[in-house]
Amino acid sequence: MRYLHLKKSNRLTTFRFISFYSAIALILFSLLGLFSRGINLGLDFTGGYLTEFISEQSVTQDKMQGLLTNYLPADFQLSSAENGTYWSVQQADNDISLKGKAWLTDFSQQSGLTITPQDAIYIGSQVGDELINQGGLALLAATIVILLYLSLRFEWRLAAGSVIALFHDVVIVLGLFAWLGLSFDLTILASLLAIIGYSLNDSIIIGDKVREIMKRNNENDVDNIINIAIKSTIVRTLITSGTTLATILAIWLFAGESLAGFSISLFSGVLVGTFSSIAISATVPQLLGLSADYYLKKEQDICQLP
Amino acid sequence: MMNSQATKHVKHAQWQNIVIIFILLFMIVSALPNLYSDTVSIHLISKNNSNNNHSQVENVSAQAINTLLTKHNLTVDKIKTSATSTVITLANNAEKEAIENLFVDTFNDNYSIKNAVENYTPLWLKSLGGESIKLGLDLSGGVLFVLDVDIEHALSDRLKSIALDVRTLAVENRIRLRKVSQPNDHAIDIDFSSLKSGGNEELLTILKKNYPELTQSNRGENKVRLSYSQQEQVVFRQEIMKQTLKTMRGRIEELGITEAVTQKQGKNRIRIELPGVHNPEEARRIIGATATLDFYQLAENPTAAGTIQMRDDNGRKLTMNGQVVFSGSNIKNARAGQDEMGSPMVNLTLDGNGGKKMSSFSKKNIGKPMVTVFSEFYRNAKDEMVKKSKVINVATIQQHLGSQFSITNMASSQSARELALLLRAGSLTAPVTIVKQRSIEATLGADNIDNGIKALAIGIGFTLLFMVFWYRTLGVIANISLVLNLVSLLGLMSLLPGVVLTLPGIAGLVLTVGMAVDSNVLIFERIKEELRRGRKVLSAVEIGYKSAFSTILDANITTMITGIILYSIGYGPVKGFAIILCLGILTSMFTGVFVSKSLTNLVIRENKVQLMGVKS
Numbered sequence: 001m002r003y004l005h006l007k008k009s010n011r012l013t014t015f016r017f018i019s020f021y022s023a024i025a026l027i028l029f030s031l032l033g034l035f036s037r038g039i040n041l042g043l044d045f046t047g048g049y050l051t052e053f054i055s056e057q058s059v060t061q062d063k064m065q066g067l068l069t070n071y072l073p074a075d076f077q078l079s080s081a082e083n084g085t086y087w088s089v090q091q092a093d094n095d096i097s098l099k100g101k102a103w104l105t106d107f108s109q110q111s112g113l114t115i116t117p118q119d120a121i122y123i124g125s126q127v128g129d130e131l132i133n134q135g136g137l138a139l140l141a142a143t144i145v146i147l148l149y150l151s152l153r154f155e156w157r158l159a160a161g162s163v164i165a166l167f168h169d170v171v172i173v174l175g176l177f178a179w180l181g182l183s184f185d186l187t188i189l190a191s192l193l194a195i196i197g198y199s200l201n202d203s204i205i206i207g208d209k210v211r212e213i214m215k216r217n218n219e220n221d222v223d224n225i226i227n228i229a230i231k232s233t234i235v236r237t238l239i240t241s242g243t244t245l246a247t248i249l250a251i252w253l254f255a256g257e258s259l260a261g262f263s264i265s266l267f268s269g270v271l272v273g274t275f276s277s278i279a280i281s282a283t284v285p286q287l288l289g290l291s292a293d294y295y296l297k298k299e300q301d302i303c304q305l306p
Numbered sequence: 307m308m309n310s311q312a313t314k315h316v317k318h319a320q321w322q323n324i325v326i327i328f329i330l331l332f333m334i335v336s337a338l339p340n341l342y343s344d345t346v347s348i349h350l351i352s353k354n355n356s357n358n359n360h361s362q363v364e365n366v367s368a369q370a371i372n373t374l375l376t377k378h379n380l381t382v383d384k385i386k387t388s389a390t391s392t393v394i395t396l397a398n399n400a401e402k403e404a405i406e407n408l409f410v411d412t413f414n415d416n417y418s419i420k421n422a423v424e425n426y427t428p429l430w431l432k433s434l435g436g437e438s439i440k441l442g443l444d445l446s447g448g449v450l451f452v453l454d455v456d457i458e459h460a461l462s463d464r465l466k467s468i469a470l471d472v473r474t475l476a477v478e479n480r481i482r483l484r485k486v487s488q489p490n491d492h493a494i495d496i497d498f499s500s501l502k503s504g505g506n507e508e509l510l511t512i513l514k515k516n517y518p519e520l521t522q523s524n525r526g527e528n529k530v531r532l533s534y535s536q537q538e539q540v541v542f543r544q545e546i547m548k549q550t551l552k553t554m555r556g557r558i559e560e561l562g563i564t565e566a567v568t569q570k571q572g573k574n575r576i577r578i579e580l581p582g583v584h585n586p587e588e589a590r591r592i593i594g595a596t597a598t599l600d601f602y603q604l605a606e607n608p609t610a611a612g613t614i615q616m617r618d619d620n621g622r623k624l625t626m627n628g629q630v631v632f633s634g635s636n637i638k639n640a641r642a643g644q645d646e647m648g649s650p651m652v653n654l655t656l657d658g659n660g661g662k663k664m665s666s667f668s669k670k671n672i673g674k675p676m677v678t679v680f681s682e683f684y685r686n687a688k689d690e691m692v693k694k695s696k697v698i699n700v701a702t703i704q705q706h707l708g709s710q711f712s713i714t715n716m717a718s719s720q721s722a723r724e725l726a727l728l729l730r731a732g733s734l735t736a737p738v739t740i741v742k743q744r745s746i747e748a749t750l751g752a753d754n755i756d757n758g759i760k761a762l763a764i765g766i767g768f769t770l771l772f773m774v775f776w777y778r779t780l781g782v783i784a785n786i787s788l789v790l791n792l793v794s795l796l797g798l799m800s801l802l803p804g805v806v807l808t809l810p811g812i813a814g815l816v817l818t819v820g821m822a823v824d825s826n827v828l829i830f831e832r833i834k835e836e837l838r839r840g841r842k843v844l845s846a847v848e849i850g851y852k853s854a855f856s857t858i859l860d861a862n863i864t865t866m867i868t869g870i871i872l873y874s875i876g877y878g879p880v881k882g883f884a885i886i887l888c889l890g891i892l893t894s895m896f897t898g899v900f901v902s903k904s905l906t907n908l909v910i911r912e913n914k915v916q917l918m919g920v921k922s
Binding site: 138141142145146149150153187190193194196197198200201204205208232233235236239240242243244245246247248250251253254255256259262 | 776
């Protein structure tokens, strides 16, 4: 019985280490995507051309969207006002062939709509720079403060594990966006920060369990401690991830086109977040040399004080 | 002994329950106004009423209107005809204009068309002051402003003040100048020709030190030109734009619109999107006005050079020294208040530089008057920028003032508040005018809200079903607390000013719900674990809640940190998402831990044989 138990634990350890190395491979693969293909920044970040025009007839948004999709080669954002007669189209900076007002006359002839061009404005990329700086700053600040808080509450190796897991999750989602060429806009940035929160949540719960078992001092083997912690939290991890993934799936399927990117980012983030809480945040402390009697020693230190 | 402890425990629990019930009731009441939205109705009133000619113009039948609307692809909620008028209640407020225009075209000959906004919130709820959640630009529509920043004007103003400074420096250094002139918008000429022998190097060195951005060039004998090079003009423009953007954001925040998007557009334009603002006049006034406040010294010698003359409200002629003591850009904070006599005033706090200037100025001039000039820039009918200056106050300096002082004798507390608001939001050095203002409709918004609610309903439905299936009795408790969590979150969002719901916000809401069950799952798994270890049901529940709490706290605090940083650094949609994330953590901690604990205590009062399928 004892032997069997040990063997099972060992299997979990093997699984953990295999996962850990595949996580590293995934990170490398994502980084490769990030550096080779880069992130397809959305209009929020890049700036671009804003063309506004008035159509004589009132047209529904869907119809105009369809007409323009047929006409314009690249991605654009369309918004309407004044009962579907006032339109503004935002295009990214990269489709140089279609800047200015010239394309509108062409479009008017092709679609049979009577179109009066209004403003055509270039929205500078400085806008983008400002937002990128702010977004990057937010990510960095969040990471640092969280690392500090965790180091206060936990052993530093556990904290490091959580933060590396977090790095893993963010990089993989970014890598996914790079490989698939999905447009990265402000809602995706918001979802990245939600992923940070979620990833930490998962890591902390396992870390908390590890700490509890270490304090109870029944086990001397770090490997065993971590495996027990994972086993006793696995049901919770699966249920929470399951319900969260289900709600995200609901957004993906029913909340419309404008939240598709957001849902993809969150869905993949929660998925890899669950994976990394086992593969990374539980394994890294062990690799960093977490000792089973850390909390015991600490208590002894305190007791020795007169 | 045991008995008294038990009573104490019960009493404690009772107290807790009362507090919980009170908070929940408060949240539910706060959330209620969301059920009642504003409805717009259009009234068609027969014009011939007064002519005693009722029979001539009949009321349009409900069918006729309905057919007309369906033909134009418009839908309404309700059509009610009475003897004198027809009332059409709209289903979608965004279609108001379309329907109104249609009616004007069709019925204008015989009917007058009026619209009214009604809200069917019960009176008692209105009297409690409840409001519904504010919606962002993507959901509710709003106003778009495009502003033009007059960089040339700012540059010219800057040089004017440098020219004044040159004169002052010359007097201080006993150097006689013949003339200081401003040939164009980006240069000043200094004429030293009255200077017999050299000596101008001294002044030029000081100028070089004080104004390193200016290029000095010789223009003929004893004439020097100070000018902004092309490069320096670009730097100047970027600085002004940055400052203006910051000021605009400050002003919009003062209006209480957190979802506003303020972006630089092109070289010298700013684009501002204000969601939920349907009456743009207030925003227009605050954004459009470029208010600068300058403090001048009353000139002792009215005929001296470099003075400016103005009249105050009473028509009194005032002559002031041209050099400002300090200006609006030195103002750190301005707040409306009242003095001991109850008369309104504005309390000002200056920055270090302004404080120094004020201190040295007031020390030398106690008992002398100081003039406060309030200038506003606006565009006149000919589209020219006009500066309108007004003396708002002539105050006698009563004492040696520092960086904090007050402007008293304000006309009313209203004007004190408005002045404080404009000053606080920052003072612009460049005049700004609104070149474009457009209302954005929320045709997309209605769809977005519907889709969001649909996604929310499906997500919650799945979660509720799963929890009951997995945890049985405790699952029901978790579900009740989940629903209460959602209600509390809606209540809190309605309650707090500055919380605006956007599309990412709806997503945040859905995500919060998905994650909210986490607290309950943690607790219940813990209880299961304790039961397996052989504890009795009651003590397993007690320990389960207690020991899971620290885990929940740690996990939520870190998410909260992320949310707060997100809120303080990001803006626009990121901010809206962050608010909901943070509020969601607060409410899910409250309902997931405290409410469900009370419910569990209520349901499980004795040691059952088994709980959640685990025998104890």
